[in-house]
Amino acid sequence: MLLDIRGFRFCSPARMLAALVFILLCVQPGHGQTCTEGFAYDRRARQCIDVDECRTLPDACRGDMHCVNQNGGYLCLPRSLYNQPYRPDTPALPNPVYQDPSAGFPDTFLPAVPGGGGGRGGVEPSYPRVRSTAQCILGYTLAEDGTCNDIDECETNSHHCNPTQVCINTSGGYTCSCTEGYWLIGGQCQDIDECRYGYCQQLCANAPGSYSCSCNPGFILNPDSRTCQDVDECEDEPCSHGCFNTYGSFMCNCDEGFELAADGTTCIDLDECSFSEFLCQHRCVNTPGSFSCICPPGYYVFEDGRSCEDFNECDTGNNTCTTAQVCFNFQGGYTCLDPLQCRPPYVEVSDNQCMCSAENPACRDKAFTILYRHMDLSSGRSVPADIFQMQATTRYPGAFYIFQIKSGNDGREFYMRQTSNVSATLVLSRPIKGPKQVVLDLEMVTVNNVINFRGSSIIRLTIFVSEHPF
Numbered sequence: 003m004l005l006d007i008r009g010f011r012f013c014s015p016a017r018m019l020a021a022l023v024f025i026l027l028c029v030q031p032g033h034g035q036t037c038t039e040g041f042a043y044d045r046r047a048r049q050c051i052d053v054d055e056c057r058t059l060p061d062a063c064r065g066d067m068h069c070v071n072q073n074g075g076y077l078c079l080p081r082s083l084y085n086q087p088y089r090p091d092t093p094a095l096p097n098p099v100y101q102d103p104s105a106g107f108p109d110t111f112l113p114a115v116p117g118g119g120g121g122r123g124g125v126e127p128s129y130p131r132v133r134s135t136a137q138c139i140l141g142y143t144l145a146e147d148g149t150c151n152d153i154d155e156c157e158t159n160s161h162h163c164n165p166t167q168v169c170i171n172t173s174g175g176y177t178c179s180c181t182e183g184y185w186l187i188g189g190q191c192q193d194i195d196e197c198r199y200g201y202c203q204q205l206c207a208n209a210p211g212s213y214s215c216s217c218n219p220g221f222i223l224n225p226d227s228r229t230c231q232d233v234d235e236c237e238d239e240p241c242s243h244g245c246f247n248t249y250g251s252f253m254c255n256c257d258e259g260f261e262l263a264a265d266g267t268t269c270i271d272l273d274e275c276s277f278s279e280f281l282c283q284h285r286c287v288n289t290p291g292s293f294s295c296i297c298p299p300g301y302y303v304f305e306d307g308r309s310c311e312d313f314n315e316c317d318t319g320n321n322t323c324t325t326a327q328v329c330f331n332f333q334g335g336y337t338c339l340d341p342l343q344c345r346p347p348y349v350e351v352s353d354n355q356c357m358c359s360a361e362n363p364a365c366r367d368k369a370f371t372i373l374y375r376h377m378d379l380s381s382g383r384s385v386p387a388d389i390f391q392m393q394a395t396t397r398y399p400g401a402f403y404i405f406q407i408k409s410g411n412d413g414r415e416f417y418m419r420q421t422s423n424v425s426a427t428l429v430l431s432r433p434i435k436g437p438k439q440v441v442l443d444l445e446m447v448t449v450n451n452v453i454n455f456r457g458s459s460i461i462r463l464t465i466f467v468s469e470h471p472f
Contacts, residue, residue: 037050038050038074039074040052040053040055040073040074040075041053041074048185049170049177049179050177052071052073052074052172054071055069055071055075055076056069056070056071056076057071059076062076062078063076063078064078067079072139072174073141073172073173073174073175074175077139137150138150139174140174141153141155141173141174141175142174152171152173152174154171155169155171155175155176156169156170156171156176157171161176161178162178163176163178164178164189164190164191166180166184166190166191167179167180167186167191168180168181168191181211182211183196183210183211183212183213184211193208193210193211194211195208195213196208196212196213197213201213201215201228202215202216202228203215203217203228203229203230204216204217204218204221204230205217205218214227215227215228215230217230218230218250219250219251220232220233220235220249220250220251220252221233221250232247232249232250234247234252235247235251235252236252240252240254240267241254241255241267241269242254242256242267242268242269243255243256243257243260243269244256244257254266254267254269256269257269257291258291258292259271259272259274259290259291259292259293260272260291271288271290271291272291273288274286274288274292274293275287275288275293276288281293281295281308282295282296282308283295283297283308283309283310283472284296284297284298284301284310284470284472285297285298294307295307295308295310297310297311298310298334298469298470299334300312300313300315300333300334300335301313301334301470301472309472310470310472312331312332312333312334314331314336315329315331315335315336316329316330316331316336317331321336321338322338323336323338324338326340326341327339327340327341328341330376330466331378332378332466332468333378333379333380333466333468333470333472334437334468334469334470335437335466335468337466339376341353342354342355342356342374344356344372346364347359347362347364347365347368348368348372351371354373354374354375355371355372355373355374356371356372356374357370357371357372358370358371358372360457369445369458369459369460370457370458370459371459371460372459372460372461372462373459373460373461373462374462374464375390375461375462375463375464376463376464376465376466377389377390377463377464377465377466378465378466378467378468379430379434379436379465379466379467379468380436380467380468380470380471380472381434381435381436381437381438381467381468381469381470381471382433382434382435382436382471383430383433383434383471384433385430385431385432385433386429386430386431387429387430388419388427388428388429388430389428389429389430389465390427390428390444390463391421391425391426391427391428392405392418392425392426392427392428392444392446392461393424393425393426394424394425394446394448397424398448398450398455399452400450400451400452400453401448401449401450401452401455402423402448402449403423403424403446403447403448403449404446404447404449405418405420405425405426405444405445405446405447406418406444406445406447407428407442407443407444407445408443408444408445408460409442409443410440410441410442410443411442413432413434414431414432415430415431415432415434415440416428416429416430416431416442417429417431418444426446428442428444428463434467435467436467436468436469436470437466437467437468437469438467439464439465439466439467440464440465440467441462441463441464441465442462442463442465443460443461443462443463444460444461444462444463445458445459445460446458446459446460446461
């Protein structure tokens with residue numbers, strides 16, 4: 003409701019009361035807060051700002067009145083008198099009315115005194131007179147030069163902000179707000195828990211009016227003090243061998259032949275020899291990061307790096323045999339065979355055969371020929387195994403042949419298996435552990451009932467059993 007007094011429009015006490023409420027109450031910034039009449043909440047500034055009613059309200063001032071915006075309200079002044087300078091010899095301008103209900107009806111207008119000065123006699127002036135003590139609107143004070151200066155309510159401590167609030171001076175008034183890190187709830191500035199709203203990427207610690215961010219192990223805080231960046235631990239070379247960086251951590255790996263220790267960074271040698279006794283054919287020797295196979299004397303390591311191959315000393319000449327002797331190689335060694343010497347009544351018929359003639363009476367109960375042969379055998383060879391074959395070279399009509407072991411088979415490691423009428427095979431029936439030398443006399447008996455003949459021939463087989471099973 004507006005009152006018209008001699009060309010001026012005044013706001014009703016209700017409108018003036020609303021303006022005063024703005025001065026006494028502080029706008030509550032923050033999410034979900036409301037502002038008093040004449041103010042609107044600015045989310046970016048997080049505080050209440052003045053509303054320009056002269057722009058937002060249609061026909062804020064009616065008739066020939068001019069609208070002037072104020073902090074928390076507005077004024078309506080006659081256009082003909084707006085900004086007209088005051089002069090003592092001219093009718094005084096009405097003091098602009100600030101819509102503040104606490105001020106009540108302004109007393110800036112005084113009735114004219116009958117018979118007053120100015121040559122006007124008792125004529126009552128048609129305009130109100132202004133007291134010289136009320137030249138400025140509420141929130142301003144009259145300066146010596148006649149201008150109105152803003153009153154800093156914050157500096158003069160004439161504000162009504164809560165002790166937890168901060169006073170901010172404005173033109174013609176002041177605003178009650180909260181410092182950064184607080185928001186206004188129920189008239190009190192309360193701490194904002196920034197951690198609740200995810201201000202930090204990883205770890206957050208709230209503090210009164212503030213907060214601090216930190217990072218998990220393996221991360222460092224970025225210059226923005228909010229986000230975290232992965233630390234490349236491999237740059238500090240924490241691993242004894244290889245390092246692989248991961249998000250927030252790292253992993254160590256080891257070279258071939260090593261394994262990761264319990265600390266996760268140190269590499270220790272892997273004992274490959276402990277994995278299996280079959281890794282090397284003879285003996286395994288562990289080395290840093292690897293292993294090597296060693297063979298016994300008389301052998302060399304084969305191309306596969308694990309097997310042992312016999313070193314043929316007879317072929318390489320790496321032996322001690324004389325020119326008169328014959329070098330015989332066997333697995334893991336060799337032997338020097340002396341020239342054949344036939345014991346009487348045997349006579350030598352070749353370099354490996356002795357014969358006892360049937361015409362010689364001393365040969366009547368003896369084998370007709372003795373043939374000397376040599377062979378080698380691996381220690382512990384699996385059984386049964388065919389190791390030697392014996393066959394008649396001369397065949398007589400009506401004759402048959404008997405094959406048998408005449409001597410040397412004391413341990414019964416061998417037996418003869420006849421494979422045909424004229425041949426037989428020596429079979430190893432029990433494993434023999436070396437090194438050992440076995441001499442067998444293998445006899446072939448020839449029987450001819452037609453002519454009533456019985457005779458025999460012997461193969462004297464010398465077997466060199468090696469020390470190792472290869």
